Amino acid sequence: GLMTGLTCAIFVVGLIYVWKHEFVIGLLVGAAIFVSIFVATISGSFIPLLMHKMKIDPAVASGPFITTLNDVISVIIYLGLATVFISDL
Numbered sequence: 090g091l092m093t094g095l096t097c098a099i100f101v102v103g104l105i106y107v108w109k110h111e112f113v114i115g116l117l118v119g120a121a122i123f124v125s126i127f128v129a130t131i132s133g134s135f136i137p138l139l140m141h142k143m144k145i146d147p148a149v150a151s152g153p154f155i156t157t158l159n160d161v162i163s164v165i166i167y168l169g170l171a172t173v174f175i176s177d178l
Contacts, residue, residue, distance in 0.1 A: 090130025098123035117174045124170075125163040132158055 098119035105115035136155050137147035 090127055094123040094126035094130075097126060113174060117170055118167075121163070121167040121170050124166050125159070128162050128166070129155075129159045132162075 101122055102112075102115040102119035105118060106112050109115075133155055136158070137151045140147040140150055
């Protein structure tokens with residue numbers, strides 16, 4: 090997950106810089122993608138283990154739960170980073 094996030098982030102930063110000549114926006118989107126993929130990797134690994142420990146079938150319950158959690162966390166990460174970066178825009 091770490092390498093995938095880093096690869097996607099570098100690609101997006103370069104793409105936005107070439108396309109729009111906006112390095113700060115590229116950093117914002119790249120950082121959001123990197124952190125979102127990293128958090129999704131962690132939650133996708135630990136939530137099924139936690140559900141198994143709670144005697145809940147991880148195959149049935151974790152899919153919708155992990156997807157929803159990752160979507161919400163990704164939006165929070167993106168908006169949080171945008172708030173931090175807004176002074177540079």
